[in-house]
Amino acid sequence: xxxxxxxxxxxxxxxxxxxxxxxxxxxxxxxxxxxxxxxxxxxxxxxxxxxxxxxxxxxxxxxxxxxxxxxxxxxxxxxxxxxxxxxxxxxxxxxxxxxxxxxxxxxxxxxxxxxxxxxxxxxxxxxxxxxxxxxxxxxxxxxxxxxxxxxxxxxxxxxxxxxxxxxxxxxxxxxxxxxxxxxxxxxxxxxxxxxxxxxxx
Amino acid sequence: xxxxxxxxxxxxxxxxxxxxxxxxxxxxxxxxxxxxxxxxxxxxxxxxxxxxxxxxxxxxxxxxxxxxxxxxxxxxxxxxxxxxxxxxxxxxxxxxxxxxxxxxxxxxxxxxxxxxxxxxxxxxxxxxxxxxxxxxxxxxxxxxxxxxxxxxxxxxxxxxxxxxxxxxxxxxxxxxxxxxxxxxxxxxxxxxxxxxxxxxx
Numbered sequence: 374x375x376x377x378x379x380x381x382x383x384x385x386x387x388x389x390x391x392x393x394x395x396x397x398x399x400x401x402x403x404x405x406x407x408x409x410x411x412x413x414x415x416x417x418x419x420x421x422x423x424x425x426x427x428x429x430x431x432x433x434x435x436x437x438x439x440x441x442x443x444x445x446x447x448x449x450x451x452x453x454x455x456x457x458x459x460x461x462x463x464x465x466x467x468x469x470x471x472x473x474x475x476x477x478x479x480x481x482x483x484x485x486x487x488x489x490x491x492x493x494x495x496x497x498x499x500x501x502x503x504x505x506x507x508x509x510x511x512x513x514x515x516x517x518x519x520x521x522x523x524x525x526x527x528x529x530x531x532x533x534x535x536x537x538x539x540x541x542x543x544x545x546x547x548x549x550x551x552x553x554x555x556x557x558x559x560x561x562x563x564x565x566x567x568x569x570x571x572x573x574x
Numbered sequence: 575x576x577x578x579x580x581x582x583x584x585x586x587x588x589x590x591x592x593x594x595x596x597x598x599x600x601x602x603x604x605x606x607x608x609x610x611x612x613x614x615x616x617x618x619x620x621x622x623x624x625x626x627x628x629x630x631x632x633x634x635x636x637x638x639x640x641x642x643x644x645x646x647x648x649x650x651x652x653x654x655x656x657x658x659x660x661x662x663x664x665x666x667x668x669x670x671x672x673x674x675x676x677x678x679x680x681x682x683x684x685x686x687x688x689x690x691x692x693x694x695x696x697x698x699x700x701x702x703x704x705x706x707x708x709x710x711x712x713x714x715x716x717x718x719x720x721x722x723x724x725x726x727x728x729x730x731x732x733x734x735x736x737x738x739x740x741x742x743x744x745x746x747x748x749x750x751x752x753x754x755x756x757x758x759x760x761x762x763x764x765x766x767x768x769x770x771x772x773x774x775x
Contacts, residue, residue, distance in 0.1 A: 384688060391689040399695060402665075450685070453675060457686055464603075464668045470661045474654060484651070485658055487585060488592040493738075494600060494725075518756035519723045524695075555719035 387441070387454055390434045394461040397423055397430075400537040401468035403526045406489045407496045407551050408475045416527065416551075419536055420472035427465045434458040496526070496551060497559040503546035504568035513540025520573040523554035523562045588642070588655055591635045595662040598624055598631075601738045602669035604727045607690045608697045608752050609676045617728065617752075620737055621673035628666045635659040697727070697752060698760040704747035705769035714741030721774040724755035724763045 384392070401423050408417035435455050442451035474485065489496065501507055507515060518524045528535040528542065529549040535542060544550070552562060564570035585593070602624050609618035636656050643652035675686065690697065702708055708716060719725045729736040729743065730750035736743060745751070753763060765771035 384692065385685075388685055388688050388692075391685065392692050395689055395693045399693070453686060456671070456675060457689065460668050460671050463671075464665060467661050467665045467668070470657070470664075474657060484586070484589055484592065485654060487589050488596055488658065491585065491589075491593050492596045492600070516758055519759040519762070522720045522723045522755075524756065555725065557717055558720040561720065 387434060387437050390430050390437070391454070391457060391461070394427065394430050394434070394458060394465075396537070397427060398461045398464040398468065400526060401427075401465050402471070403496065403524075403553050404536065404551075405468040405471035407498070407526065407553075408472050409485050410489045410496050411498055411551075412475060412486075414475060415534065417472040417475035419527075419534065420468055421476075423465065424469060427462060431458045431462045493555070494553060495556045495559065496553050497523070497562065498549060498551050499563050499566040501544050501546055501548040501550060501566050502568040505544075505546070505566050506568075506571055506573070507544045507565060508546055509543060511540060512538055512542050512544075515544075515573070517552075517573070518554075521554070521562055521565070522558035523552040525550055525552050527551040588635060588638050591631050591638070592655070592658060592662070595628065595631050595635070595659060595666075597738070598628060599662050599665040599669065601727060602628075602666050603672070604697065604725075604754050605737065605752075606669040606672035608699070608727065608754075609673050610686050611690045611697050612699055612752075613676060613687075615676060616735065618673040618676035620728075620735065621669055622677075624666065625670060628663060632659045632663045692757075694756070695754060696757045696760060697754050698724070698763065699750065699752050700764050700767040702745050702747055702749040702751060702767050703769040706745075706747070706767050707769075707772055707774070708745045708766060709747055710744060712741060713739055713743050713745075716745075716774070718753075718774070719755075722755070722763055722766070723759035724753040726751055726753050728752040 401420050404416050405420050407413065408420065435458060438451040438454040438458075441454075442448055507517075512525065525538055526536070528538055528544070528551075530545060530547070550566065552559075554562070561570060565573060602621050605617050605621050608614065609621065636659060639652040639655040639659075642655075643649055708718075713726065726739055727737070729739055729745070729752075731746060731748070751767060753760075755763070762771060766774060
């Protein structure tokens with residue numbers, strides 16, 4: 374993209390933490406919307422489970438930014454880093470507020486559900502059948518997002534949950550999968566999960 | 575999903591406004607990240623162009639929520655609606671803060687770009703060639719997101735911009751397209767846009 378031929382700088386500790394913060398906020402917002410959509414307390418609680426890690430990351434990033442400013446005298450650079458970590462922290466807080474709607478049982482009508490269901494990006498829940506082509510392959514090998522437009526944001530296996538699964542995770546029969554994507558992608562993904570469609574495409 | 579057989583209630587004015595707010599916050603955050611990634615002032619400015627509409631929607635939603643509470647006496651329902659509109663407004667504000675990083679030219683180093691580039695969801699920029707299979711079809715017909723995993727968040731045509739294009743929009747040769755999706759989906763989308771891949775799949 375754009376500046377071809379430029380070698381990418383090796384990510385520093387600050388970069389890595391900021392990337393983790395961004396990915397975490399994306400996941401927190403998605404999980405919060407799923408919690409509302411499926412009125413699922415467990416997911417809502419899990420959004421809060423990210424709060425501590427988020428706070429830790431923000432503190433660490435701020436400390437590292439200040440350290441680097443003292444070392445190289447680059448105040449602007451440190452300012453941008455601190456600013457960005459603040460923004461991520463605030464988006465994370467918004468996700469907590471959404472999840473709170475579920476935990477406080479203040480959902481007496483379908484307006485919030487509908488808002489999320491009818492959005493340009495929706496969240497679906499489906500069960501993996503034994504004969505689904507998704508069974509027994511790692512998510513990396515499946516490249517689901519690239520092939521179907523749907524991202525898996527959480528997997529429920531029996532009483533256990535995997536939030537924000539990575540490429541190494543593998544789907545098993547009976548898994549309940551929460552995925553995010555365009556409304557037009559949900560139907561086909563359901564068919565794949567249920568073993569009724571034999572191709573990702 | 576879940577409660578089959580239930581007929582969906584017809585969306586009210588409040589539902590529609592909340593859905594617009596959610597879609598707008600999603601778009602604002604995506605555009606803000608693109609603005610940083612491509613150091614693009616025009617996109618950063620456009621994020622701010624949503625601010626007014628966002629504020630108007632929030633005011634209107636709050637007014638309608640209060641009205642409905644007075645009419646049906648359902649305080650909890652009105653509370654959830656007001657709460658949700660506040661959360662969307664706050665996520666929108668976070669997007670403004672991200673865009674502000676670009677507008678204030680406080681980008682002296684690659685850390686912010688890298689954070690967005692290396693995230694689980696990335697944003698790409700590509701140009702549509704005359705021989706691309708994307709040319710001359712509506713986005714609805716293409717079903718890009720479902721087929722390739724990439725969402726188009728903005729199109730630049732000459733000096734004009736289309737932000738958050740809908741299904742009726744059509745791609746033309748020379749269009750600069752900003753799309754969002756999984757990092758593994760960007761390469762193929764580039765090939766399609768450049769006319770080097772002749773299938774969406």
